[in-house]
Each structure stands twice: as structure tokens, then as C-alpha cells.
Amino acid sequence: MSTVRFEAVTVTAPTLDGDVLILDRTDLTLTEPRIALIGANGSGKSTLARLVNGLVTATTGRVLVDGLDVAQEGREVRRRVGFVFTDPAAQLVMPTVLEDVALSLRRTHRDKAVRRTAALAMLAEFGLEELAARSVHSLSGGQRQLLALAGVLATGPDVLVADEPTTLLDLANSRRIGDLLLGLAQQLVLVTHDLELAARCDRVLVVDQGRVVHDGPAAGAVAHYRSTA
Amino acid sequence: MRGQLLGDHRPGTTWLHRLPAGTKLLGLLVVGIVVVAVRGPVSALGFLALALGLVAWSGMGIRLALAALRGILLVAALLAAWQAWQHGWGRAVEAVGDLLALVLLATVLTVTTPVDEVLDVITRVLQPLRRLGVNPEAVALAFSLAVRAIPTTIAIADETRDAALARGLERDPRARLTPLVIRVVAHARATGDALQARGIGDDER
Numbered sequence A: 001m002s003t004v005r006f007e008a009v010t011v012t013a014p015t016l017d018g019d020v021l022i023l024d025r026t027d028l029t030l031t032e033p034r035i036a037l038i039g040a041n042g043s044g045k046s047t048l049a050r051l052v053n054g055l056v057t058a059t060t061g062r063v064l065v066d067g068l069d070v071a072q073e074g075r076e077v078r079r080r081v082g083f084v085f086t087d088p089a090a091q092l093v094m095p096t097v098l099e100d101v102a103l104s105l106r107r108t109h110r111d112k113a114v115r116r117t118a119a120l121a122m123l124a125e126f127g128l129e130e131l132a133a134r135s136v137h138s139l140s141g142g143q144r145q146l147l148a149l150a151g152v153l154a155t156g157p158d159v160l161v162a163d164e165p166t167t168l169l170d171l172a173n174s175r176r177i178g179d180l181l182l183g184l185a186q187q188l189v190l191v192t193h194d195l196e197l198a199a200r201c202d203r204v205l206v207v208d209q210g211r212v213v214h215d216g217p218a219a220g221a222v223a224h225y226r227s228t229a
Numbered sequence B: 001m002r003g004q005l006l007g008d009h010r011p012g013t014t015w016l017h018r019l020p021a022g023t024k025l026l027g028l029l030v031v032g033i034v035v036v037a038v039r040g041p042v043s044a045l046g047f048l049a050l051a052l053g054l055v056a057w058s059g060m061g062i063r064l065a066l067a068a069l070r071g072i073l074l075v076a077a078l079l080a081a082w083q084a085w086q087h088g089w090g091r092a093v094e095a096v097g098d099l100l101a102l103v104l105l106a107t108v109l110t111v112t113t114p115v116d117e118v119l120d121v122i123t124r125v126l127q128p129l130r131r132l133g134v135n136p137e138a139v140a141l142a143f144s145l146a147v148r149a150i151p152t153t154i155a156i157a158d159e160t161r162d163a164a165l166a167r168g169l170e171r172d173p174r175a176r177l178t179p180l181v182i183r184v185v186a187h188a189r190a191t192g193d194a195l196q197a198r199g200i201g202d203d204e205r
């Protein structure tokens, strides 16, 4: 497993009425295979998650992934950290299913025929091979999120950060994606409102108003969140 | 599915499908120049017939062709009216015939050619410009994103129109335009984030 470290990290954002504090001073060391972030809307979960791969940069302090400073070595860090977003529509950038996965493989597979074979193999792993030639617009929500996940895992990350990946899905699809995420070999940092999913993680952080207010095994953390929500 | 201009490859086995992407792009460029350079309504109708022939040959079907034309129908109608008023019917037929022929030809190209191949051609053609600081991979990716953005924007526009309709505001341009612009920009930002998160662009720098 990788080690994700937050060292005295704060995040502020400029607004019309001056800077607002989005993340209060936070120190964390994440080494567990499956870590969940739970908390109310606007509590700061996405900000925490986005810090891990540099989509949000720390105002003060630093974030390290396996000793690499995200602010200094963003490129190396992004090779290790994959990110899945809530809305799969924004993550799919190529017209067809196969081409979208192939795009992720452009760096590692220069030869086009080899890249195509590798992309097809990746699709087969996710049960999407039948859809290879389909337009990404014609997919269902569940299929799109599955494809987005395949596209990210095709880059070969060690850590996967997922920001509410099941929020837009129906029950069957969110179960399917949830099971898949928890079964991955990669280290997982999962932002979720699905407390059953969070309860299956090794460590759960409860975020409230820009602070981690509870941090520990799933049972205690979920109970804490339920009692304060 | 609503009409979408370009950006939708349909796999097939026709000769048009098997032709190299570079040849097709070059062909489109040459025919495009010829269509614009040769004047007169008769030749415009000839080009349109040629384009329709290629549409039939590509096997894309009349529905897809009509869907492609739907996007420019309003422009074509305005153009026809203006030309007919200013210069007479001959010019109107020429302008609209040329326009429809070009859109159909471009659609034949996108329908019969995977975007991946078009990107490779663009990358190859732009290689000599590398010395001038142009990054061919970045240009190719930008091209693909632009093509990809067309159907997304149409879908968002349809949704915003429906939302305005649901509130009885379909005649209020603000109710239709403001959310459309905000959502298109938000979508562009989210796509940027997703590209960055997949490390795409990191290597092309």
C-alpha cells in the first residue's frame, strides 16, 4: 500500500468577501487499503480528496504520496493516483467506449494495434467488451461509471481516489460499483454518503466544517456521524 | 437520440471505411476547395448529388444524414433567404447546395473514420511544426475534445430548454441561456479536471 500524508495542510479560497477557510489545519497519514471519507454536503470531503492528486493545492502545508510532494511532482503523483468523479459524463472524453480506454493507454502503449488489444482486454475485465464500438453517449449511467473506472485503472495507478462515485447511480449499479471498488487491489480513498459502503472500509474519517472530527475503525466512525447528523 | 453534428463513428466494411484516414482528410480538403471555387447553381446541385451518393455508399442511413443536417438547417434557411433576396435564386441554390454538400461530406468522413485515426493523421501532419513550438499531440487532443463537445452541448441545451419549459419560461432567453452557459462552462472544467486526473497532457508538455 502507498502512504498518503497530509502535513499541516490548510486550504483557503478567495471570495468576494475575502478568503474563506475550506480546510482547517489537518495532519493525516493514510496507509490502510480502504479509507472512507464521510460527512455532510459542503463539509470539505471533496477538497480533502482532490488534494491527494493536486486538483486542489494546499494553501499552507504539504501533501505527500509515497514521499512525493504533490505540489512539486504533480506529474509523478498523478501517475500513482487515479481519480473517479461523481459524474461519469464529464470523465469520458472520446467518442466511443474503446477509444476512451485507449486514450488512457497512449503513454504506455505507443503502438496502435497493441493499444487496441490492451484496451479491449481492459474492457473485457469490466464486462464492457460488447460495447467497445458504442458511442459513450448511448451508455446507461451505470455503464458510463464502469467505463470511467476502467479508463482510470488503465493508467495503472497505485491509489484510487473516488469522489461520490455511486451518488448518481440506481441501487443495483451503486452496489455493483461499490463492490468493485472495495474489491480492487489498489489502495482506495472513497468519499461517500453510502454508510453501508463506508462501514466496509478499514478506516473512516468523518469531516465536518472543514475538519476531520472523527477518525478510526468504521463502526465507531459511522455511529459518530449518525449521532451528529 | 437527438441529432448530432459529426463525432459519431459507425464501424463498417465499405471501401470508404477502409480508405486511410489521411487520404479521406486530404480528399475532403481538396473537394472542399473545389466546391467553393466552382461557381453556379448547377455544379452546386452536382456536388450535393455526389455527397448524397457517398452518404448512401457509406451505409450510414438516411436518418443519420438528416440528423447531421438538422444542426445547420436554420443557418441554411437564413442563407437561402438572404441570397435569394440579394442576388436571386441561382445564388441561393448555389450557397445552400455547397453548404449541405460540405456538411454531408464531413459527416461521411466522421462516420467512416475512427477519431483515433484522425488524431494520428493530425499528429503526423503537424510534426514539422514541432520545431516552431507547436505540440501535435495537444492539438490532436483539442480537436477530439471539440468534436466530443458538440453532442454534449446539444444534450445540455435540450435539457435546459426542457427545464425552462417546465417552469413556463420557454420564451425567456435568460432562463434558457444562463443555465446553458453555466453548465457548459462547468462541464468544460470538469472535463479538464478529469483529463488532468488521468495524467493526459502531462506527457505532451
Ligand SMILES: Nc1ncnc2c1ncn2[C@@H]1O[C@H](COP(=O)(O)OP(=O)(O)O)[C@@H](O)[C@H]1O
Pocket (backbone or CB within 6 Å): A013, A014, A015, A020, A022, A039, A040, A041, A042, A043, A044, A045, A046, A047, A048
Ligand atoms: N473554489 C472555492 N471557492 C469558494 N468556496 C469553495 C471552493 N471550493 C469549495 N468551496 C466551499 O468549501 C466547502 C467544502 O466544499 P467541498 O470540499 O466540495 O465539500 P463536500 O465535498 O464535502 O460537499 C463548501 O462550503 C464549498 O462551498
Ligand SMILES: [Mg+2]
Pocket (backbone or CB within 6 Å): A042, A045, A046, A047, A163
Ligand atoms: Mg463533494
